[in-house]
Amino acid sequence: IIQIDFSALFWNGLKWIFFSALLGIIVGSASALFLEALNWATQYREQHLWIIGLLPFAGLTIGLAYHYWGKEVVKGNNLLIEELQSPKNIIPLIMAPLIFAATIITHLFGGSAGREGTAVQIGGAFADQFTKIFKLEPSDRKIILICGISAGFSSVFGTPLAGAVFGLEVFVIGSLFYSAILPSFITAIIADYICKTWGVGHTHYSIAFVPDMHILNLFCSLLAGIIFGLAARSFSVLNHSLSSIFGKVKYPPLRPVIGGFILITIIYLSATTRYIGLGIPVISESFTTQEPYYTFAIKLFLTSLTLSAGFKGGEVTPLFFIGATLGSFLSLFLPLPVGLLAGMGFVAVFSGAANTPLACIFMGMELFGVSSGIYIALACTTAYLFSGHTGIYRSQAIGNPKYRLLKKHSFLR
Amino acid sequence: IIQIDFSALFWNGLKWIFFSALLGIIVGSASALFLEALNWATQYREQHLWIIGLLPFAGLTIGLAYHYWGKEVVKGNNLLIEELQSPKNIIPLIMAPLIFAATIITHLFGGSAGREGTAVQIGGAFADQFTKIFKLEPSDRKIILICGISAGFSSVFGTPLAGAVFGLEVFVIGSLFYSAILPSFITAIIADYICKTWGVGHTHYSIAFVPDMHILNLFCSLLAGIIFGLAARSFSVLNHSLSSIFGKVKYPPLRPVIGGFILITIIYLSATTRYIGLGIPVISESFTTQEPYYTFAIKLFLTSLTLSAGFKGGEVTPLFFIGATLGSFLSLFLPLPVGLLAGMGFVAVFSGAANTPLACIFMGMELFGVSSGIYIALACTTAYLFSGHTGIYRSQAIGNPKYRLLKKHSFLR
Known part of the structure; x- marks a missing residue:
């Protein structure tokens, strides 16, 4: 029977509760702000349809912003996935405001797009600042990046369990990264909780009738x-x-x-x-x-x-x-x-x-x-x-x- | 972009639907019979408490049965797990009736035990007969064994999704076997459906109140x-x-x-x-x-x-x-x-x-x-x-x- 060093496990657990809580609060709040901004952009567009005519100029703004400030982060989610597979550089924090603004602009002027990429990139970018500040080792960096992804996904859709598992499952097809299972769940749950605490709700869907299986x-x-x-x-x-x-x-x-x-x-x-x-x-x-x-x-x-x-x-x-x-x-x-x-x-x-x-x-x-x-x-x-x-x-x-x-x-x- | 051979995928899919359906019907029915027998044994014991006095004799019967007929299968669930990790021999069908009878005897005479091991072993033993009959290759054998385990677990507890994931997750700690994901789900769902179709119900538990997370x-x-x-x-x-x-x-x-x-x-x-x-x-x-x-x-x-x-x-x-x-x-x-x-x-x-x-x-x-x-x-x-x-x-x-x-x-x- 393999011995466990329970005190090490316990202190490591506390460390991750601290990181998870901090990251969850940051990412959950960012998601709340993002969802509110997205709501505003959608409503504004639907009430001022002429704005769609400016879509090419909006595109130019986004294009120039990424061309001058965002060359390192233009790969978006793929950059996060690549860093999880083979770590190279800390993800620049600029990823977060760039993707935030660019997404709001895309939606305001009538592009057809989603929001999980934005939330995941905000989560990942903030998470990787922990790597710098707390001087995390490569194995811990991997966990914190996963936590950032989970937190973003969880809070933007209001689905903490899906968010946690998404972070564990997304970077390698046909594999689930168990080593981050607890931090990922904690961060996802806290981020979702914080986002809801800011009063930001999520759309409810319901399936009216489910027949018996046969x-x-x-x-x-x-x-x-x-x-x-x-x-x-x-x-x-x-x-x-x-x-x-x-x-x-x-x-x-x-x-x-x-x-x-x-x-x-x-x-x-x-x-x-x-x-x-x-x-x-x-x-x-x-x-x-x-x-x-x-x-x-x-x-x-x-x-x-x-x-x-x-x-x-x-x-x-x-x-x-x-x-x-x-x-x-x-x-x-x-x-x-x-x-x-x-x-x-x-x-x-x-x-x-x-x-x-x-x-x-x-x-x-x-x-x-x-x-x-x-x-x-x-x-x-x-x-x-x-x-x-x-x-x-x-x-x-x-x-x-x-x-x-x-x-x-x-x-x- | 990797090409997919859709017709191969489709035919392979049909093959697994056939295997899954057949195995699900067998294991689901066996679980139904097992749950009924277990019900009967529990009720009989509770109404005839003197029978507990015969527990040592019941133990002797089980011991002798495994000593003479069950040396190969006495490892139970661990045998299934070992065969999944490093295949050696087809699991003898006798595993199913032996574990079935021994479990009923254990419960009838007042032992404290469960039922998932029994269902899983019945599932695994039947599944491995497919290996023999349909001459399955090693990779397919692994999938059918997982399906058997999933089906047993699923039908004995009435929880098809947990059953499917249990089969994929149980044999290696910190890893999930994605290659069997569809057959495992199909078999687990069919086994559960068949068990319920035989009129066998499961206990309902309910959590009366869930507070908000904070x-x-x-x-x-x-x-x-x-x-x-x-x-x-x-x-x-x-x-x-x-x-x-x-x-x-x-x-x-x-x-x-x-x-x-x-x-x-x-x-x-x-x-x-x-x-x-x-x-x-x-x-x-x-x-x-x-x-x-x-x-x-x-x-x-x-x-x-x-x-x-x-x-x-x-x-x-x-x-x-x-x-x-x-x-x-x-x-x-x-x-x-x-x-x-x-x-x-x-x-x-x-x-x-x-x-x-x-x-x-x-x-x-x-x-x-x-x-x-x-x-x-x-x-x-x-x-x-x-x-x-x-x-x-x-x-x-x-x-x-x-x-x-x-x-x-x-x-x-």
Whole structure:
């Protein structure tokens, strides 16, 4: 029986409670401020639609800001993932205000983007200042970075358990980093608590009816999961293709200007703001009303365009939108309730695109309750398996390939 | 971007749906039969208490059965874990009927034991017959064994998500086996569905009141988690010590006879059947009534004695008992509601003893709902960290040591 040095464990525990509490308070407060600012930006845009006409100029501002001050941090989430895999440099604190401002500008002027990337980068940037201030060793640095990511995710969505597991799961595909499990949970829980204490709420979604599981429903869930996985894959592929097309514009600040012109043309022609910004109203609607086939596709295209042109924000809320509206549309064919399919898609497309199936199952349970848990789990794991190895985070390492097994089955290839 | 062979993935998926469905039906049905038999045995014992006097003879029967027919399978869960780590031989089907009968006998005559070990071994034994019949390759064998374990756990407790994650998490400490994620979930969900379809229900527990999280509650949760972790550690240590004491009796069938005599002496002197069998009534009671300090300790001792003497059954329901009654007792000191502490202990002691924190968080959410999720998560991860590396399954490999980080902090040691 291996001996434990309980006093060491205890003091180490106290140290991490201190770090976690401090980081949780900072990141939770930053998320609260961010969510409030995002709310204001969304409302202002919806009440002053002419502002969308300035999208190219907004893009130029973001482009110039990153060109002059943000070259080191322009990789965003991928920079965090790379530092977790092979530590190089402390993440500059400027990552936090840059991504904060750029995201608010993107949303204010009508880009289609999310918010988790912003929260995660704010969390990561603040966390890495601990490395400098408290002179953390590499192993501790890894833990504090994970805590920052968890805290950002947790507080921006109001889902502490999903946030904690997301931080542990995101940087290596097919692997979960147990060594940070307690600090990650503590930081995520504190950050969420602090964000709520500031009076910032989160949208509530609910699945009206969950049928009993039986064999037909099981098959439908798996089929839906495959479709969600392919949607996730399409999003990642389109993102990467558009990025390389925009990459041909050699002067980076010009990219969001061009992207902005394309976006306002599309928004003007479609004559609706349904598909820009976060899209929370449409997500909510999709839980009760069957969406047409094009809702998810338009959002998928506009978000890929917005982000690969160099506007800022996250991918996750658009992925919720894509998944929920795709699921809602699938209720046309699949004999499952529209709300359940929307909820399954909400987390499953994200599961496939971020390669974080367990975080997504937790998120589904935190958002929609336990009763839909088995449907959520089937959809998230299937989508994870059918989305390929290149998700939205290009820097993810592949710890356990999803299809290692297949390689040996030559008869199946 | 890595290419995916979707048709291979699809056909492989269909193959696993077939295997999972078949295995889920078999294991779910076996669990239903087992739970019914266990119910009958418990009721019969409670109505005919004289039968406890025959415990030494029951022990002799079990001892002889394993001595003559079960030498290969006497390691039980550890055999499954070893085969998952380094495959040697197909698990003999006799494991299933032997553990089934021995567990029923143990409960009928008044031993203190659980049921997960039995369900998991039935699941694993049936699963490995697939290896033989369908000539599975080593990588597929690993998946089907995990599916068997998941199915057994899922159906015996009525918690499909916890069952699925338990199978993925149990054989290596600090690691989760993503390669089996979809088959494991499908099998666990089908097994649970089949068991419920046979009309077999599970006990419902409920946490009456969950307070809002704040800093005091956070500290109390962590403190409770540490205590749950130490209780888990005590259980494992006592189990291993008593096992080595009984190991000095050279003729194995004699061990449960001696253990049986000690058990009936204790049961006779204590003049109660509260601490034997599964102990479900006491578990339920602990959610509403504060238990005295000795409840958990007596159960801890009686279960260690029962199992290390060679009686059969699982450890998990006794661990639920120990955790729930310990948590219930802690409400004397900690300002958290009795039901919440009982629920936290229920899963957290198990988390520490089995080294499966994520499965336990899922279990907590499936049993008690989402609202207690953050408390459950804090307790389960803390207990996991404070329980040491030698849990109830001695064969678990250590994938990621829990305190690797500490080694480098000489100032903390």
